[in-house]
Amino acid sequence: MLREQFPGLNVQVHGKPLVYLDNAATAQRPQAVLDAINDYYLNHNANIHRGVHALSESATVLYEQARVSMAKLINAPTMKDLIFVRGCTEGVNLVAQTFVRNRLKAGDEILISHLEHHSNIVPWQILCEQTGAVLKVIPMNQLGELELDDLDQLINEKTRFMSVVHVSNSLGTINPVKKMVQAAHDKGVPVLVDGAQATPHIKVDVQDLDCDFYTVSGHKMYGPTGSGVLYGKTEHLNSMPPYHGGGEMISKVTFESTVYNAVPAKFEAGTPNIAGGIGLGAAAEFILAAGIDKISARDHQLRVYTEQALKQVSGLSIIGNAKEKSPVFSFVIDGVHAHDIGTIIDHCGVAVRTGHHCTMPIFQYYGLAGTCRASLAFYNTEQDVDVLVESLLKAKTMFQ
Amino acid sequence: MTDLNQLYKKAILEHNRNPRNYGKPESWTHYAEGLNAICGDLVEVYLSIQDGVLETVHYSGESCAIAMASASMMTELSTGLTTVDWQQKFGLFKRLMDKNNAINSFDELGEVNTLVTVKKFPSRIKSATLCWYAVDAAIKGVGTATTE
Numbered sequence: 403m404l405r406e407q408f409p410g411l412n413v414q415v416h417g418k419p420l421v422y423l424d425n426a427a428t429a430q431r432p433q434a435v436l437d438a439i440n441d442y443y444l445n446h447n448a449n450i451h452r453g454v455h456a457l458s459e460s461a462t463v464l465y466e467q468a469r470v471s472m473a474k475l476i477n478a479p480t481m482k483d484l485i486f487v488r489g490c491t492e493g494v495n496l497v498a499q500t501f502v503r504n505r506l507k508a509g510d511e512i513l514i515s516h517l518e519h520h521s522n523i524v525p526w527q528i529l530c531e532q533t534g535a536v537l538k539v540i541p542m543n544q545l546g547e548l549e550l551d552d553l554d555q556l557i558n559e560k561t562r563f564m565s566v567v568h569v570s571n572s573l574g575t576i577n578p579v580k581k582m583v584q585a586a587h588d589k590g591v592p593v594l595v596d597g598a599q600a601t602p603h604i605k606v607d608v609q610d611l612d613c614d615f616y617t618v619s620g621h622k623m624y625g626p627t628g629s630g631v632l633y634g635k636t637e638h639l640n641s642m643p644p645y646h647g648g649g650e651m652i653s654k655v656t657f658e659s660t661v662y663n664a665v666p667a668k669f670e671a672g673t674p675n676i677a678g679g680i681g682l683g684a685a686a687e688f689i690l691a692a693g694i695d696k697i698s699a700r701d702h703q704l705r706v707y708t709e710q711a712l713k714q715v716s717g718l719s720i721i722g723n724a725k726e727k728s729p730v731f732s733f734v735i736d737g738v739h740a741h742d743i744g745t746i747i748d749h750c751g752v753a754v755r756t757g758h759h760c761t762m763p764i765f766q767y768y769g770l771a772g773t774c775r776a777s778l779a780f781y782n783t784e785q786d787v788d789v790l791v792e793s794l795l796k797a798k799t800m801f802q
Numbered sequence: 803m804t805d806l807n808q809l810y811k812k813a814i815l816e817h818n819r820n821p822r823n824y825g826k827p828e829s830w831t832h833y834a835e836g837l838n839a840i841c842g843d844l845v846e847v848y849l850s851i852q853d854g855v856l857e858t859v860h861y862s863g864e865s866c867a868i869a870m871a872s873a874s875m876m877t878e879l880s881t882g883l884t885t886v887d888w889q890q891k892f893g894l895f896k897r898l899m900d901k902n903n904a905i906n907s908f909d910e911l912g913e914v915n916t917l918v919t920v921k922k923f924p925s926r927i928k929s930a931t932l933c934w935y936a937v938d939a940a941i942k943g944v945g946t947a948t949t950e
């Protein structure tokens with residue numbers, strides 16, 4: 403059983419077995435990831451790419467192997483196209499400032515979608531402030547899907563960049579990003595895809611998507627917090643200036659000038675999150691071994707079961723009913739505020755998130771301050787869903 | 803009673819369902835918005851202050867039961883007080899809601915004392931206190947307050 407490999411699921415909260423349904427905020431990590439982190443600190447503790455001593459050598463090998471594993475997971479052409487970052491947030495900021503910024507002049511447009519996480523909105527607003535560029539938004543519909551009929555008009559001669567989320571963290575919607583990339587490329591517009599919620603659930607193939615950049619968040623895909631990768635096409639990464647200056651990203655420094663290191667080192671200034679990177683590699687290997695197709699199939703079973711089960715709670719409305727979606731359920735219940743639901747079901751051991759889930763514009767669209775969100779992973783069980791339903795019924799009773 | 807049942811006591815649920823002094827009044831002299839942006843609680847308070855007395859205290863907003871009930875109870879307790887007396891009650895309320903403080907009621911706070919169980923739910927204290935900080939801000943002529 404894969405579930406047994408996740409020791410973090412075995413805790414009790416308020417004297418009840420944990421029912422962890424907050425996977426979109428951060429996932430649990432398998433023993434293999436925890437072991438890889440420990441193994442680095444216990445047996446290979448050294449800085450990387452620096453020393454000639456044995457430990458530095460072996461730590462470097464582990465770190466670079468992790469890059470290879472991540473390249474395999476998202477089918478990048480070469481491991482050199484992957485930059486280790488702190489997560490998706492850093493990935494987007496890096497691309498905004500080093501790739502997009504110097505292509506912009508006042509009046510140019512950047513296109514995002516209504517389904518974006520704040521981390522794929524704010525970096526572009528900052529960039530717009532810096533350059534006088536304008537942010538444009540692909541609209542959404544009641545189902546929580548993007549309205550793509552007018553995409554061709556939205557991508558116009560002023561559009562310099564498009565950045566869209568692959569899978570929505572709030573509604574679960576899986577966007578047709580391959581088609582969107584194609585539409586943008588037809589007009590010569592490069593595209594970043596925010597893959598934070600994709601790698602834990604669905605197959606990601608950056609070559610098939612043909613996107614210019616792809617961001618991956620380690621902690622959402624069963625890896626360590628503060629880890630992630632940014633994939634970029636080789637020609638882009640080579641042409642971009644560095645993001646942060648410091649050690650590691652240089653090949654020669656004098657007081658007169660500095661020669662930058664080659665990609666990916668050019669973007670990896672300073673001592674990185676070595677243990678995090680190694681743990682992320684272990685998470686990638688875990689997914690590869692478990693089989694992403696099997697994970698997606700289990701997600702689908704859980705989605706069908708949960709949709710059915712939630713019907714037992716009268717007055718409950720699921721927000722976001724896209725045809726293609728991951729097992730994420732944002733919902734509201736008539737007469738009971740989301741925070742009260744969250745507090746009550748927490749006492750039944752059920753962990754969900756309440757609020758706007760860092761996607762305020764989505765809830766402005768629905769006219770809601772926020773929702774409760776149950777986000778499942780393949781290791782959740784039907785029984786977890788039953789406990790959720792029971793606890794929601796209890797919340798309703800309390801408020802009657 | 804379990805902690806949870808204590809938190810959602812009858813009085814709190816009743817105030818949540820039938821909030822007193824709820825809604826934007828026709829006129830007011832002082833206003834402030836209390837916003838906990840991260841958790842999404844929003845209360846707006848409207849005060850009419852004449853000669854240093856809180857003649858009317860109204861609020862509106864969409865929040866959890868704890869924030870709604872707290873605001874409802876607060877408006878009842880506050881109406882008719884001088885701002886000086888109100889500040890004194892606010893001081894007591896802050897002590898009541900301080901989780902490092904074992905005191906679990908003050909006679910002067912009346913029904914507001916039912917909120918004391920919120921102390922057992924540290925993540926919710928900010929919901930219960932938001933409306934009070936909003937009134938404090940309004941009295942002081944500050945437009946916004948937060949307890950996050």
Ligand SMILES: Cc1ncc(COP(=O)(O)O)c(C=O)c1O
Binds near residue numbers: 488492567596619
């Ligand atoms: C869709 C989406 N994009 C971006 C992020 C930010 O990712 P990170 O935490 O890796 O910076 C998140 C997570 O909160 C997310 O769900």
